[in-house]
Amino acid sequence: MQRVGGVVRPPGDKSISHRVLMLAALARGKSELSGLLTGADVKSSARVLRQLGAEISRIQESGVRVSGSRLLAPSSRLYCGNSGTTARLILGILAGQKFSAMVTGDASLRRRPMRRVTEPLREMGAVIKERGDGLPLTIRGGALRGLTYTSPVASAQVKSAILFAGLTGGVPVTIREPYRSRDHTERLFAHMGLGIHERGGAIVLEPTVGPSGLPAVNLSVPGDPSSAAFLIAAAVLAEDGELTIENVGVNPTRIGFLVVLERMGAQVERVNLRDEGGEPVADLLVRPAALKGTEVTAAEVPTLVDEVPVLAVLASRARGATVFREVGELRVKESNRLELVAANLRAVGAKAEARGNELHVEGGTQPPRGRVETALDHRLAMAFAVLGTLPGADVRLSEKRSVAISYPNFFRDLQRCFA
Ligand code: S3P
Numbered sequence: 524m525q526r527v528g529g530v531v532r533p534p535g536d537k538s539i540s541h542r543v544l545m546l547a548a549l550a551r552g553k554s555e556l557s558g559l560l561t562g563a564d565v566k567s568s569a570r571v572l573r574q575l576g577a578e579i580s581r582i583q584e585s586g587v588r589v590s591g592s593r594l595l596a597p598s599s600r601l602y603c604g605n606s607g608t609t610a611r612l613i614l615g616i617l618a619g620q621k622f623s624a625m626v627t628g629d630a631s632l633r634r635r636p637m638r639r640v641t642e643p644l645r646e647m648g649a650v651i652k653e654r655g656d657g658l659p660l661t662i663r664g665g666a667l668r669g670l671t672y673t674s675p676v677a678s679a680q681v682k683s684a685i686l687f688a689g690l691t692g693g694v695p696v697t698i699r700e701p702y703r704s705r706d707h708t709e710r711l712f713a714h715m716g717l718g719i720h721e722r723g724g725a726i727v728l729e730p731t732v733g734p735s736g737l738p739a740v741n742l743s744v745p746g747d748p749s750s751a752a753f754l755i756a757a758a759v760l761a762e763d764g765e766l767t768i769e770n771v772g773v774n775p776t777r778i779g780f781l782v783v784l785e786r787m788g789a790q791v792e793r794v795n796l797r798d799e800g801g802e803p804v805a806d807l808l809v810r811p812a813a814l815k816g817t818e819v820t821a822a823e824v825p826t827l828v829d830e831v832p833v834l835a836v837l838a839s840r841a842r843g844a845t846v847f848r849e850v851g852e853l854r855v856k857e858s859n860r861l862e863l864v865a866a867n868l869r870a871v872g873a874k875a876e877a878r879g880n881e882l883h884v885e886g887g888t889q890p891p892r893g894r895v896e897t898a899l900d901h902r903l904a905m906a907f908a909v910l911g912t913l914p915g916a917d918v919r920l921s922e923k924r925s926v927a928i929s930y931p932n933f934f935r936d937l938q939r940c941f942a
Pocket residue numbers: 537538539608677678679680681683704705828829
């Protein structure tokens with residue numbers, strides 16, 4: 524009998540960690556941040572910000588001190604590692620700086636599209652030299668003009684790059700997106716009183732930074748719901764018991780996973796609801812459940828975009844079929860997640876198929892057995908590790924170290940759920 528139990532705490536929210544580090548680096552004075560994610564992606568943001576002149580203490584969960592300043596021209600290229608958020612948001616910040624910088628990343632990041640960000644930034648007046656749609660590229664910022672922009676993709680990275688450009692360039696921006704993407708940048712800007720509001724469904728920044736610059740920020744970063752999703756999934760697939768997951772961000776733009784899971788038949792209770800720096804936070808109680816297939820709609824996708832791999836894993840254990848509509852964006856994540864989720868589900872004996880921009884998964888009851896190719900994608904590694912917790916499973920991952928990108932202690936925490 525696979526029994527789940529105990530109390531776990533997911534690591535700090537990756538999206539919020541990047542953003543608050545960047546804002547603290549831009550602020551005049553000393554900021555104190557606790558609960559930051561210590562994963563490799565956040566370290567990439569810290570490294571790049573240090574190259575631009577910010578003083579940032581070692582990245583640890585207990586606390587990080589940041590002394591912000593006017594940013595300085597870097598003496599070498601800005602290497603963003605595997606982190607799309609670092610690359611795209613830093614481009615927004617660089618658009619507002621009067622110097623030139625070269626931005627690059629690892630092989631996965633260099634394959635990811637950047638025009639979605641460079642096009643609006645160029646419209647604002649940044650001078651960008653790129654070869655094709657990706658990194659490396661060189662950007663020279665400076666005197667920007669305001670922008671009213673309708674984004675063709677619901678992407679928080681695109682939206683945030685433009686907001687950071689408006690903030691650092693001191694110009695107004697208005698952004699519309701097809702569906703609302705995660706709103707952490709908006710919440711942080713509001714928390715710091717930077718002149719952000721909503722008008723007729725659009726996000727409007729009319730930067731109100733005084734002559735003394737951006738205020739320093741003290742923040743406690745909530746746990747990452749995208750990391751918690753793996754633990755929730757493991758608990759739902761267990762046969763007995765109850766898992767408590769403490770300190771999880773429950774921002775409505777991030778918890779589509781919970782909404783879909785409830786539709787599939789699982790109950791995740793939220794207790795101790797509270798506010799942390801403008802973000803809703805709760806503890807979650809999760810019990811095993813029998814799941815049924817569902818349809819994930821296009822409007823839901825931005826609220827669960829990073830959870831599709833683990834939701835697909837759950838769908839492979841549900842009664843009936845599940846379809847994910849309009850998940851084409853998954854092709855341009857850390858890996859081609861759309862094809863790899865389907866191929867890996869098939870590799871362990873499940874039925875799944877990517878058809879155009881849709882993912883179709885058929886539920887089954889056979890123990891999953893086979894080799895999974897993670898393509899060094901942290902979320903694929905974790906999603907399939909969860910599948911490997913089923914009784915009788917034999918799921919072999921091509922590698923495990925990629926989990927360090929967003930959840931360094933993932934395997935320890937997963938084990939704890941069953942201890
Ligand atoms: C993120 C936005 C999402 C998400 C990524 C983090 C962010 O990407 O997939 O893991 O922190 O803004 P897109 O903006 O490309 O959808």
